[in-house]
Amino acid sequence: MIRCVSCGQVYNDNDIVYRCECGSILEAVINVDVKKEVFSSRKNTMWKYKEFIPVDENKIVTLQEGATPFCKCDKLGKELGINLHVKVEGSNPTGSFKDRGMSVGMTKAIMLGVDAVGCASTGNTSASLAAYAARGGLKSIVLLPAGNVALGKLAQAMFHGAEVLSVDGNFDEALEMITKLAREKYLYLLNSINPFRLEGQKTIGFEILEDLGWQSPDRIILPVGNAGNISAIWKGIKEFYNAGYVENKPMMTGIQAEGSAPITHAFRKKSKSITPVENPETIATAIRIGDPVSYTKALNAIYDSNGYSETVSDDEILNAQKLLARTEGIGVEPASAASIAGLKKLVEDGTIEKGENIVCVVTGHLLKDPDTAIKASKEPTKIGASYDELKAYIQK
Ligand SMILES: N[C@@H](CCOP(=O)(O)O)C(=O)O
Numbered sequence: 001m002i003r004c005v006s007c008g009q010v011y012n013d014n015d016i017v018y019r020c021e022c023g024s025i026l027e028a029v030i031n032v033d034v035k036k037e038v039f040s041s042r043k044n045t046m047w048k049y050k051e052f053i054p055v056d057e058n059k060i061v062t063l064q065e066g067a068t069p070f071c072k073c074d075k076l077g078k079e080l081g082i083n084l085h086v087k088v089e090g091s092n093p094t095g096s097f098k099d100r101g102m103s104v105g106m107t108k109a110i111m112l113g114v115d116a117v118g119c120a121s122t123g124n125t126s127a128s129l130a131a132y133a134a135r136g137g138l139k140s141i142v143l144l145p146a147g148n149v150a151l152g153k154l155a156q157a158m159f160h161g162a163e164v165l166s167v168d169g170n171f172d173e174a175l176e177m178i179t180k181l182a183r184e185k186y187l188y189l190l191n192s193i194n195p196f197r198l199e200g201q202k203t204i205g206f207e208i209l210e211d212l213g214w215q216s217p218d219r220i221i222l223p224v225g226n227a228g229n230i231s232a233i234w235k236g237i238k239e240f241y242n243a244g245y246v247e248n249k250p251m252m253t254g255i256q257a258e259g260s261a262p263i264t265h266a267f268r269k270k271s272k273s274i275t276p277v278e279n280p281e282t283i284a285t286a287i288r289i290g291d292p293v294s295y296t297k298a299l300n301a302i303y304d305s306n307g308y309s310e311t312v313s314d315d316e317i318l319n320a321q322k323l324l325a326r327t328e329g330i331g332v333e334p335a336s337a338a339s340i341a342g343l344k345k346l347v348e349d350g351t352i353e354k355g356e357n358i359v360c361v362v363t364g365h366l367l368k369d370p371d372t373a374i375k376a377s378k379e380p381t382k383i384g385a386s387y388d389e390l391k392a393y394i395q396k
Pocket residue numbers: 098119120121122123124125126190191192193225226227228286287
């Protein structure tokens with residue numbers, strides 16, 4: 001069953017519906033009775049939690065997503081006076097957390113018998129959709145905001161065989177266009193407004209709790225763009241809490257880029273609705289979104305968990321990206337580094353207390369955006385093909 005998060009209206013699992021009649025968004029309702037011990041005996045992918053994922057397990061479209069590294073980051077943690085783990089979602093098959101959602105979404109598409117899927121994207125969703133559509137044998141079409149998609153992501157979408165359209169507009173406009181096409185049944189929409197996408201992404205929350213030995217961290221910090229992921233992770237946390245697997249829940253802490261921050265602005269006003277940002281701007285193209293579709297769920301996650309939302313500047317993002325890469329060896333794209341930049345800011349202003357147990361989710365791999373990485377780095381030093389020249393350089 002699918003249910004509206006605002007008015008509670010229910011829909012059948014097989015209705016192709018993206019919004020409730022009241023205009024709000026939908027979520028899948030899960031009723032599961034299973035002991036947590038069963039999970040540890042299964043192959044380590046996100047599908048080990050299959051009872052919580054509402055699709056037919058005989059039709060699963062998978063590239064073995066999930067079970068991503070959960071890195072204890074003692075050097076950075078010590079510097080900030082907290083206990084820090086980083087959940088590295090860039091280790092998924094196409095290099096971002098979207099694969100979890102796309103595996104479930106594509107499975108649902110197969111179950112529904114559609115022949116084409118589509119999305120609007122700042123890059124990662126399209127890369128993932130193109131790969132999983134290829135895996136599932138479906139046609140795919142993606143709309144990208146012209147000039148604002150990092151090179152690695154664009155290459156992935158094109159190479160996996162999606163029909164790639166470059167829209168002379170921003171992500172929000174592209175999403176509106178493709179949603180209309182989906183409502184007119186030209187394709188099945190696999191943006192995160194599709195509630196089945198979030199059923200995959202909630203497994204990040206499941207894994208964090210299991211990674212910590214069935215304990216909740218004090219806080220989970222993550223970047224927020226279209227706001228599907230914070231909503232999904234919170235849904236996962238609540239489902240495991242309600243199942244009795246853990247005794248506590250974390251404070252959900254969403255970080256946005258200064259130039260694209262409608263959710264943080266709403267949080268500061270204690271509001272449950274947003275004022276969309278008309279011309280969103282940030283170097284972190286993955287979160288360059290002014291009108292996030294899942295804002296209702298995201299704000300609920302923040303308020304219900306006694307969480308927080310903060311903005312970070314592009315400079316703070318780039319500094320945090322370098323800090324994580326050079327202190328802990330974890331390479332992430334700029335948007336992912338927003339979680340580390342936010343962590344630093346909230347420790348410095350005292351919002352985060354010393355000794356807190358924190359998990360930062362980093363959402364996409366460094367190589368998604370090679371241009372930004374190269375621009376932020378020193379040029380290689382040129383030397384001749386001579387051992388003497390090499391030795392002289394090393395001894396300098
Ligand atoms: N950053 C996203 C934006 C939209 O994605 P969705 O997961 O909310 O559908 C992207 O990679 O395109």
